[in-house]
Amino acid sequence: MKITIKEIAKMADVSIATVSKVVNHKDKNISEATRQRILDLIEEHNYVPNRVASSMITKKTNSIGLIIPDITNPFFPEVARGVEDYANLAGYHVVLCNSDNNPIKEVSYIAMLQEKMVDGIIFTSSSLRKNISKEFLKFQIPVITVDRDIEDLKTQGKITVDNITGAYNGVSYMIERGYKHILHLAGPLTSKPSLDRHEGYKKALNDHNLPYDAALFREGNYTADWGYNGAKAALESETTFDSIFCGNDMIAIGAIKALYEKGLKVPDDIGIVGFDDIYMATVVSPNLTTICQPNYMMGYKAAEMLIELIKHPQSVLEDVVLKTELIIRESTK
Amino acid sequence: MKITIKEIAKMADVSIATVSKVVNHKDKNISEATRQRILDLIEEHNYVPNRVASSMITKKTNSIGLIIPDITNPFFPEVARGVEDYANLAGYHVVLCNSDNNPIKEVSYIAMLQEKMVDGIIFTSSSLRKNISKEFLKFQIPVITVDRDIEDLKTQGKITVDNITGAYNGVSYMIERGYKHILHLAGPLTSKPSLDRHEGYKKALNDHNLPYDAALFREGNYTADWGYNGAKAALESETTFDSIFCGNDMIAIGAIKALYEKGLKVPDDIGIVGFDDIYMATVVSPNLTTICQPNYMMGYKAAEMLIELIKHPQSVLEDVVLKTELIIRESTK
DNA sequence: ATAATTTAGGTAAACGTTTAACCATGAGAG
DNA sequence: CTCTCATGGTTAAACGTTTACCTAAATTAT
Numbered sequence: 001m002k003i004t005i006k007e008i009a010k011m012a013d014v015s016i017a018t019v020s021k022v023v024n025h026k027d028k029n030i031s032e033a034t035r036q037r038i039l040d041l042i043e044e045h046n047y048v049p050n051r052v053a054s055s056m057i058t059k060k061t062n063s064i065g066l067i068i069p070d071i072t073n074p075f076f077p078e079v080a081r082g083v084e085d086y087a088n089l090a091g092y093h094v095v096l097c098n099s100d101n102n103p104i105k106e107v108s109y110i111a112m113l114q115e116k117m118v119d120g121i122i123f124t125s126s127s128l129r130k131n132i133s134k135e136f137l138k139f140q141i142p143v144i145t146v147d148r149d150i151e152d153l154k155t156q157g158k159i160t161v162d163n164i165t166g167a168y169n170g171v172s173y174m175i176e177r178g179y180k181h182i183l184h185l186a187g188p189l190t191s192k193p194s195l196d197r198h199e200g201y202k203k204a205l206n207d208h209n210l211p212y213d214a215a216l217f218r219e220g221n222y223t224a225d226w227g228y229n230g231a232k233a234a235l236e237s238e239t240t241f242d243s244i245f246c247g248n249d250m251i252a253i254g255a256i257k258a259l260y261e262k263g264l265k266v267p268d269d270i271g272i273v274g275f276d277d278i279y280m281a282t283v284v285s286p287n288l289t290t291i292c293q294p295n296y297m298m299g300y301k302a303a304e305m306l307i308e309l310i311k312h313p314q315s316v317l318e319d320v321v322l323k324t325e326l327i328i329r330e331s332t333k
Numbered sequence: 334m335k336i337t338i339k340e341i342a343k344m345a346d347v348s349i350a351t352v353s354k355v356v357n358h359k360d361k362n363i364s365e366a367t368r369q370r371i372l373d374l375i376e377e378h379n380y381v382p383n384r385v386a387s388s389m390i391t392k393k394t395n396s397i398g399l400i401i402p403d404i405t406n407p408f409f410p411e412v413a414r415g416v417e418d419y420a421n422l423a424g425y426h427v428v429l430c431n432s433d434n435n436p437i438k439e440v441s442y443i444a445m446l447q448e449k450m451v452d453g454i455i456f457t458s459s460s461l462r463k464n465i466s467k468e469f470l471k472f473q474i475p476v477i478t479v480d481r482d483i484e485d486l487k488t489q490g491k492i493t494v495d496n497i498t499g500a501y502n503g504v505s506y507m508i509e510r511g512y513k514h515i516l517h518l519a520g521p522l523t524s525k526p527s528l529d530r531h532e533g534y535k536k537a538l539n540d541h542n543l544p545y546d547a548a549l550f551r552e553g554n555y556t557a558d559w560g561y562n563g564a565k566a567a568l569e570s571e572t573t574f575d576s577i578f579c580g581n582d583m584i585a586i587g588a589i590k591a592l593y594e595k596g597l598k599v600p601d602d603i604g605i606v607g608f609d610d611i612y613m614a615t616v617v618s619p620n621l622t623t624i625c626q627p628n629y630m631m632g633y634k635a636a637e638m639l640i641e642l643i644k645h646p647q648s649v650l651e652d653v654v655l656k657t658e659l660i661i662r663e664s665t666k
Numbered sequence: 667a668t669a670a671t672t673t674a675g676g677t678a679a680a681c682g683t684t685t686a687a688c689c690a691t692g693a694g695a696g
Numbered sequence: 697c698t699c700t701c702a703t704g705g706t707t708a709a710a711c712g713t714t715t716a717c718c719t720a721a722a723t724t725a726t
Contacts, residue, residue, distance in 0.1 A: 017678095072411055354705095
């Protein structure tokens with residue numbers, strides 16, 4: 001059976017308050033002799049304090065929830081690592097939740113996390129959720145949204161990437177390199193980043209006096225599968241294009257596969273630009289020209305903001321918008 | 334302020350016991366009228382039960398710890414996903430911990446997890462830890478080790494992959510394809526899988542009457558960096574080889590890069606075999622011939638075993654050894 | 667010498683639940 | 697008419713801590 005503070009107290013012949021104080025290093029008023037005696041007993045009997053009991057009183061669990069679509073999607077391990085690193089530094093634990101972009105799972109995780117009394121939540125929402133604020137107004141704890149924000153939700157903090165500018169720079173580069181018919185294989189337009197990237201794409205075309213052609217736009221998911229199928233479908237359609245601006249790197253990887261199967265060379269026949277700069281972008285052939293997002297930093301900053309908010313609930317945090325960087329590799333000429 | 338069971342009870346004009354019963358669906362003896370009244374109040378006032386208070390009594394937190402080296406290493410997201418999926422199914426939460434293969438971090442996580450009263454731990458240990466059982470004997474909760482086991486620790490369950498046979502099959506295949514001088518770029522020999530893969534490698538050589546050449550063995554880490562540096566060093570040494578058996582796919586990817594830089598073609602000049610079959614293996618050029626491990630299944634099974642053990646502490650579980658499968662792609666001739 | 671302060675620790679309430687044990691009422695059985 | 701049982705609850709202890717407040721002795725200041 002697990003040993004409790006009460007038993008340590010009895011053995012040390014002091015009150016449990018005294019033991020509590022030395023355990024929590026609030027031992028200003030404890031004599032060195034007593035302190036050492038207690039410490040020895042703790043060591044000897046392998047006492048481990050029950051933090052759930054502490055939590056009852058302090059009303060802090062020192063844990064935060066992280067809700068992401070899927071840790072298996074190469075974009076997320078880095079952000080997860082970022083949040084875990086900062087959380088760990090600050091003495092917090094992180095509870096990992098994969099929502100699969102499923103609003104029902106999201107809501108159920110939120111309920112569970114709140115029941116478990118996590119101190120805050122970091123959330124990458126599946127969709128913009130224009131109107132389901134009902135579930136979300138139930139938040140009784142701080143929430144930071146990361147990457148994708150929720151329009152109608154007044155969260156206490158947001159951390160995003162400047163997707164518009166990122167896409168704008170990527171597409172502008174493509175145009176400058178001479179591409180004129182740029183297919184855009186986008187992620188789901190229910191998510192803010194997709195929307196913004198598409199906007200950046202249109203803006204770049206416009207600023208370079210290129211027409212926007214709706215036939216050159218296709219919407220799907222952030223997966224290699226979609227990249228493959230989307231590119232294939234486009235190739236088999238009557239629209240022609242000389243390059244593809246992909247919603248993310250996974251889409252780009254899938255697209256390359258489809259092009260190769262049709263005997264097309266990248267970048268000779270078709271140029272490709274991705275988004276994210278996941279590690280894989282550096283190992284596929286050809287290496288992907290892409291827009292680099294600071295994934296790790298997003299997670300790290302999100303945890304930092306959240307924990308700041310947990311410690312000082314009144315503070316108002318400025319939303320953070322991180323910059324992207326165009327990484328030129330081999331998939332564009 | 335958060336609303337408690339007490340306030341719901343007062344408003345419904347019943348005892349808190351009654352509210353507790355309907356919240357936990359132990360409402361056999363509660364009239365439908367009362368039940369509905371309570372449910373309505375809960376809904377109306379957005380009451381969320383405090384599970385940390387429950388945990389005090391039930392002595393279950395319904396959460397498990399997952400300690401892995403690094404979620405950023407492409408091998409782990411899938412196992413993490415496996416454990417989270419089963420855990421979620423069974424009503425558990427998972428706390429994610431990245432140990433960075435650092436024994437100090439490991440021990441500190443173990444202490445933190447136990448203080449937080451997780452019901453069990455799934456652990457991928459950094460090393461074999463011949464003798465530091467001291468820290469580990471402190472376990473007061475079930476532990477399942479996954480992928481890498483700890484020799485001296487009598488855990489209640491182990492789940493591994495048959496690395497010896499996997500490596501044996503991979504190397505045998507290489508030999509059958511005509512490779513005779515197979516460099517082995519291994520992961521750290523402080524980990525069981527590396528050791529076993531090396532053993533499988535030696536066994537295959539032996540069974541095919543090929544000599545074991547110590548100069549053809551190099552030990553490093555499970556990273557692309559090591560693959561790159563290890564291959565480069567080998568190329569610059571006086572030993573010659575016609576193929577590389579890599580400790581994992583990341584090493585293989587790094588090695589390919591080093592070979593390309595030296596102007597060598599895979600598989601024409603040098604054949605390559607990896608281990609793990611991460612997604613990236615299918616997108617690098619050339620696609621990697623590799624030994625496929627059931628990563629997701631390892632995580633899923635581990636969670637299953639752990640939760641079984643949590644529910645029935647007396648049960649003795651058989652260790653699980655999962656099979657591997659040789660996947661032939663383009664990096665071997 | 668006395669008052670004030672410091673040192674070293676104790677007391678007990680509180681946190682929000684669960685659950686075993688108990689109780690009151692009414693209906694049906696004999 | 698009494699006994700038994702089911703129904704629909706209530707009571708109160710317990711879980712393992714933290715912390716505001718209290719006390720007694722020892723030390724220091726005046």
